[in-house]
Amino acid sequence: MNVEEPEEWRDIKMEAEQEFRFEVNQKKIKLKVKEGFAEIFGTELALDVPYLFHNTKLSVFTWKGCILSMFGECEVDYIAGDTPMYTYLNTHLALEGLRERARFEKKNGPRVLILGGSDVGKTTLSRILLNYGVKMEKKMMFIDLDVNEGSVSLPGVLSASSIQNPIDPEEGFGSTPLTTNISPLCYYYGYLDCLEKSTAYGVLMKKLSEVVEKKTSIDEETRYAGYIINTPSQFSENTGYDLLFQAVEDFKVDALLIIGHERLYSDMKKKYNDFKEIHVVKIDKSGGVVQRDKKFRKQLQMDRIKEYFYGSPTENNRAELNPYRNIIRFSDVNIRRIGDSAQAPTSALPLGIDRKSRETKMLKVIPGDILLHSVLGITHLEKNAEQTLTNEEESQLILSSNLLGFFYVSEVDEAKQIITVLSPNPLKLRNKYFLMGSLKWVETS
Numbered sequence: 001m002n003v004e005e006p007e008e009w010r011d012i013k014m015e016a017e018q019e020f021r022f023e024v025n026q027k028k029i030k031l032k033v034k035e036g037f038a039e040i041f042g043t044e045l046a047l048d049v050p051y052l053f054h055n056t057k058l059s060v061f062t063w064k065g066c067i068l069s070m071f072g073e074c075e076v077d078y079i080a081g082d083t084p085m086y087t088y089l090n091t092h093l094a095l096e097g098l099r100e101r102a103r104f105e106k107k108n109g110p111r112v113l114i115l116g117g118s119d120v121g122k123t124t125l126s127r128i129l130l131n132y133g134v135k136m137e138k139k140m141m142f143i144d145l146d147v148n149e150g151s152v153s154l155p156g157v158l159s160a161s162s163i164q165n166p167i168d169p170e171e172g173f174g175s176t177p178l179t180t181n182i183s184p185l186c187y188y189y190g191y192l193d194c195l196e197k198s199t200a201y202g203v204l205m206k207k208l209s210e211v212v213e214k215k216t217s218i219d220e221e222t223r224y225a226g227y228i229i230n231t232p233s234q235f236s237e238n239t240g241y242d243l244l245f246q247a248v249e250d251f252k253v254d255a256l257l258i259i260g261h262e263r264l265y266s267d268m269k270k271k272y273n274d275f276k277e278i279h280v281v282k283i284d285k286s287g288g289v290v291q292r293d294k295k296f297r298k299q300l301q302m303d304r305i306k307e308y309f310y311g312s313p314t315e316n317n318r319a320e321l322n323p324y325r326n327i328i329r330f331s332d333v334n335i336r337r338i339g340d341s342a343q344a345p346t347s348a349l350p351l352g353i354d355r356k357s358r359e360t361k362m363l364k365v366i367p368g369d370i371l372l373h374s375v376l377g378i379t380h381l382e383k384n385a386e387q388t389l390t391n392e393e394e395s396q397l398i399l400s401s402n403l404l405g406f407f408y409v410s411e412v413d414e415a416k417q418i419i420t421v422l423s424p425n426p427l428k429l430r431n432k433y434f435l436m437g438s439l440k441w442v443e444t445s
C-alpha cells in the first residue's frame, strides 16, 4: 500500500529525553524532524528529510526535545518518558574511556559481548553503541553471531563488519552491501538456531574470530576501538553456555553486557569471578522493546532475503535493485551441506565417528527438485578437477571459506538438468562450491 498525498502530516511534539515508539506492518509511514534534534537508535535524523518505514518496530528519541511530523497511520504509536538511554550513554562513555586508554597503551580496545534472552533489545543496544562510537569517529568491528536474525547479512550467517558510518535509520544494518555500504565478512551456517548443529556453529565462530583477529592486528584504529558482539538468545540459556564461553574465549571478550536477566547475570558473575580482565555488567531492558511473534520473525527473515536480491521497496513499491538471472548445468554445481547431527545413537555410528565429527563433515547434495527455492551461499572455493581431496580435507576447506554472496534457486528443470538462479551481482558461479542450509524463500511480487 502506498502513502498517498493529500493525507495530512501530523505534528508530534516531544519533550527532552522522550521517545516516540511506533509499530508499522504492511502500511508505510513517513516521518521527519520539523524542529530540534532526534535520533533512531543512535543515528541522528536530518532536519526536514522524510524517512519511510514499514514492517518495523522502532523508536525516535530526543535528548533536547523536538517536533516530529508523521504521514500515515501506525498500528501502534505512543510517547514514553521512561527510557534506559542514560544507561546506554554511560555505557558508551565508559567504552570511550577504555578506547582512549587502549590507544595510549597501544593495546586492544574493549571487546563487548551483549547477552540476553529473546527480544530484550540486544541488536538495538549494539546499534546504539556502534552509532555513538561512530559519532566519536571510531572504527569498530560489529560481530553478529545471531543467526536467527542475521542483521547485517542473511539469516543463518555469522558475520563481522567494520562500522565507520551511522547505521541507516530506515534500513537498519540492511542485508545488502549494495544499499548499506557495509561489506561484512560472512560465514554460512545455514540454520536459524545455533544449537541445531552446535559443533559446526562453534567451528565457524572460531574461524570468524581468527580472521577478525588477523585483520584487527594490522589495523590500529579498529584494534583500539574494539568489538561490539551481538549474540543469539540461546547463548543465555544453560544449553547455550558452552557456545557462549567459547565466544568469550575466541573473541577475547573483556566485557559482558547482560540485558534484563538476573539469573544469567548471577551465573556469569560466578563464572568470571576469577577473571579480573572480564567485567560483567547488568543493563536495564527498555520498556519499548517489542516481543516479535513467530509470524513476524518469519516475515522479517523473508523480507531480509528479498531485500538482499531486490533492495528495499521504495515508496511506490518499486524494487531498488535488479537481480541477475543465471542458468547453470547440474554438472557444473558443487553443493554441500553440513552433516547431520545424527539421530541414531552414537553406538550405531561407524567406528571413530561421533555426532560432533559428523557435523563438521560436508555432505554432497545431488542437484534436483530439492534445490527449488533454496538460498545457497557461494564460497570463494573452486573445485579443482585435477585435485582429489578426501572428504575430510574438502570439508575443512569449505568450512573455513567465507562467502562471496548468495543466490536463490528460482527454477529446477530435471529433464534439461539445469537450475535457474538469481543473484544480485553477475557472479562467475561455475565450479564454485555452494553451501546449502535450511533457508528457503518463495519469490512473491
Ligand SMILES: Nc1ncnc2c1ncn2[C@@H]1O[C@H](COP(=O)(O)OP(=O)(O)OP(=O)(O)O)[C@@H](O)[C@H]1O
Residues within 6 Å of the ligand: 019, 021, 022, 056, 057, 058, 059, 116, 117, 118, 119, 120, 121, 122, 123, 124, 125, 146, 148, 149, 231, 232, 233, 286, 287, 288, 289, 290, 291, 292
Ligand atoms: N525503545 C524501543 N521502542 C520501540 N521498539 C523498540 C525499542 N527498542 C527495541 N525495539 C524493537 O524491539 C524489537 C526487538 O529488539 P531487538 O531486535 O533489539 O531484540 P533482540 O534481543 O536483539 O532480539 P533477538 O535476539 O531475540 O532477535 C525490534 O523490532 C526493535 O526494533
